[in-house]
Amino acid sequence: xxxxxxxxxxxxxxxxxxxxxxxxxxxxxxxxxxxxxxxxxxxxxxxxxxxxxxxxxxxxxxxxxxxxxxxxxxxxxxxxxxxxxxxxxxxxxxxxxxxxxxxxxxxxxxxxxxxxxxxxxxxxxxxxxxxxxxxxxxxxxxxxxxxxxxxxxxxxxxxxxxxxxxxxxxxxxxxxxxxxxxxxxxxxxxxxxxxxxxxxxxxxxxxxxxxxxxxxxxxxxxxxxxxxxxxxxxxxxxxxxxxxxxxxxxxxxxxxxxxxxxxxxxxxxxxxxxxxxxxxxxxxxxxxxxxxxxxxxxxxxxxxxxxxxxxxxxxxxxxxxxxxxxxxxxxxx
Numbered sequence: 188x189x190x191x192x193x194x195x196x197x198x199x200x201x202x203x204x205x206x207x208x209x210x211x212x213x214x215x216x217x218x219x220x221x222x223x224x225x226x227x228x229x230x231x232x233x234x235x236x237x238x239x240x241x242x243x244x245x246x247x248x249x250x251x252x253x254x255x256x257x258x259x260x261x262x263x264x265x266x267x268x269x270x271x272x273x274x275x276x277x278x279x280x281x282x283x284x285x286x287x288x289x290x291x292x293x294x295x296x297x298x299x300x301x302x303x304x305x306x307x308x309x310x311x312x313x314x315x316x317x318x319x320x321x322x323x324x325x326x327x328x329x330x331x332x333x334x335x336x337x338x339x340x341x342x343x344x345x346x347x348x349x350x351x352x353x354x355x356x357x358x359x360x361x362x363x364x365x366x367x368x369x370x371x372x373x374x375x376x377x378x379x380x381x382x383x384x385x386x387x388x389x390x391x392x393x394x395x396x397x398x399x400x401x402x403x404x405x406x407x408x409x410x411x412x413x414x415x416x417x418x419x420x421x422x423x424x425x426x427x428x429x430x431x432x433x434x435x436x437x438x439x440x441x442x443x444x445x446x447x448x449x450x451x452x453x454x455x456x457x458x459x460x461x462x463x464x465x466x467x468x469x470x471x472x473x474x475x476x477x478x479x480x481x482x483x484x485x486x487x488x489x490x491x492x493x494x495x496x497x498x499x500x501x502x503x504x505x506x507x508x509x510x511x512x513x514x515x516x517x518x519x520x
Contacts, residue, residue, distance in 0.1 A: 194317060198310040199296060206294035209285040216282060224276070230269045231283065237262055314433055315402050327390040329362050336513075337506045350505050354384070357502060361388045365395035370438065374466065376495055377475040379504030382511060385475040389441050392473065401438035408448040408458065415457050431457075435464045438471070445476040446486060459491045466498050474499065 221228035237258055273282050287294040289305035296306035339351040348356075364372065377385040393403045406414075414430050434440055442461070448454055465472045474495070476483070484492045 194310060194313050197317075198306065198313045201309060201313070202294060202296040202306060205288055206285075209287045209294060213283070213285045220276070220278070220282070224272055227269060227272050227283075230265050230272075234262065234265055234269075311433075312402070315404055315437060327387045328394060329358065329365075329388075329391045332358055332384060332387055332391065333509075334358070336509045353505060357504065358388065360502070361392055362395075365392040365399075368392075368396045368399060368401060368439065368471070370469070370471070372439075372471040374472040374499045375474070375502055376499040377473065377502050377504060378479070379477070379506075380508065381477055382508035383504035383506050384509065385504050386443055389443060389473055389475050393439070393441055396439050403439045403441065404434060404437045405441040405443065406434075407443045408445045411442070411461075412448040412454045412457060416453065419453070419457075431461065434461050435468070435470070439473070440465060440470070441473045441475075443475050445474050446478040446483065450486060455487055455491075459487065459494075462491065463494060466494060472499075 217228075217231075269283075270280060273280060285293070289303060292298050292303035292305060294305075295303075296309075297303055334351055334355055337349075337351040337354045339349045341350055364375070377389065379385060390405065393405050397403050411430070411434070418430060440461070442458075445458070448458070462472060462474070464470075478486070480492060480496070483495070
């Protein structure tokens, strides 16, 4: 898969930073140990000098076999002494080695001229982050979701529950969904008017899923449509990050504000292709929209609405526009 030059450069910079950090941390550990135990520094210096002494033995024509045997014996003795010092100080055996994130390539990004898997992962992660940057991704939390803004007087859906109780159950559902997220998780659609918390809970799910180690792309429908159009009509499709493929393969796609994008034949097809591809490959997707099903039908047609009804779990959001409530509270202060 092709990525643009900026992504590769950024990923290599991050890899180099990893390696330098590991080596700088090693120097700090060495300084601490050698200050407390000068003998450890003497041993390390002697061990380092053995390669030079072996080369000098060859040059002066010494009895190489006997001298190398003796050096090996001394080398083992020094290593055992150093190991004993580390054990005495409750330090791990690899305390005086760099702690690289990738032991295979030592955070160099390649092995024998071939790109290491850790580097491929970092490049993909960097591409995800670049795509996320299309939309302002100010992650919200479940803890900051304020139920106090939902009415506790009016019943919801004839079930004897207030809107606050109902939205508490939606909050708990979203928490459980995020905590138990996997590649087998259901796809969801959040529906309801503006300012009811759809974006907040979408972002809270994104934050929790990212913390659990899965890749998440969070985009608004208008922004991603603009990005796809730019790539499609620039004549350089596949060289600018190939957003459509990234959208199709990430662990979780969150598509916000569906229906607010500029409507053309291309944008409708692009949105349908993204959703349909993920549903066909069982990749979890969360869609949030202010549209009702009938409004979605008018914009996107039978085919897309049929997929959404049949394959996404619908979560309805109720209440009053919280943004308006908060604005009124600020004016009163």
